[in-house]
Amino acid sequence: YAQALFMINGTLNVAGTIESPVIFTAANDDTAGGDTDGDGGVPSPGHWKGIRVEPTGTARFNHAAVRYGGGPDYAYTEFANLVNWGGTLEFTNSETSFAAESGIKHNAGTTTVTGSKLAHSPVGIFIIAPFVSVTNSVFDTVRAALSIPGGDYSSDIFTASGNTYVGSQPPIISISGMNVVGGVTLENSFPYVISGTITVNQGATLTINPGAII
Numbered sequence: 001y002a003q004a005l006f007m008i009n010g011t012l013n014v015a016g017t018i019e020s021p022v023i024f025t026a027a028n029d030d031t032a033g034g035d036t037d038g039d040g041g042v043p044s045p046g047h048w049k050g051i052r053v054e055p056t057g058t059a060r061f062n063h064a065a066v067r068y069g070g071g072p073d074y075a076y077t078e079f080a081n082l083v084n085w086g087g088t089l090e091f092t093n094s095e096t097s098f099a100a101e102s103g104i105k106h107n108a109g110t111t112t113v114t115g116s117k118l119a120h121s122p123v124g125i126f127i128i129a130p131f132v133s134v135t136n137s138v139f140d141t142v143r144a145a146l147s148i149p150g151g152d153y154s155s156d157i158f159t160a161s162g163n164t165y166v167g168s169q170p171p172i173i174s175i176s177g178m179n180v181v182g183g184v185t186l187e188n189s190f191p192y193v194i195s196g197t198i199t200v201n202q203g204a205t206l207t208i209n210p211g212a213i214i
Helices: none
Strands: 005-008 011-015 022-024 050-053 058-062 064-067 080-092 095-097 102-114 117-119 123-127 132-135 138-140 144-148 158-161 164-166 172-175 178-180 183-186 192-194 198-200 205-208
Touching: 005 011, 050 058, 058 064, 064 080, 080 095, 095 102, 102 117, 123 132, 198 205
Parallel strands: 005 050, 011 058, 022 064, 050 080, 058 080, 064 095, 080 102, 095 117, 102 123, 102 132, 117 138, 123 144, 132 158, 138 164, 144 172, 172 192, 178 198, 183 205
Antiparallel strands: none
């Protein structure tokens, strides 16, 4: 429901298995648990708020699915299924899909995504600050695999390796702008689309790895 929200100040361990994944979803998602609300309805992104990891929190997901979150307002999860506000988020062998805007939003802390699927959302991961790691994961029908707004960056924002995509259009890494004030590397991953100014300041270094497309 619209006010449903998990706020993690301690530790959340979501320990699903291949045979029995743990599913966080909308009340009217009849694909999980049947027609529990009796309305036979069709869920939509933003049906519930989502999962928010606070600075003192740790959230570990294994064989889990998080669907239809990111609503109905910006205040708590910022239109994302999961948001890291400075804690530790580990998302392994799991899926985030049908978010209002972003499957995962990373504001601070450490977010690690491994062997997972980010699907059917405008943005896979929205990255405000370091540090995000994405490996061996699939981006399925997302426009931007990663989205990075403008700001000051003094170190690498993310690492990405072994990732693939599903869909007719390859996803992009969207960068609104960047003020490089330290050492930053753009890896060879999905194509980068730059919509603002990238400034490399005196004494700073921007390294673009072989094979990168900008």
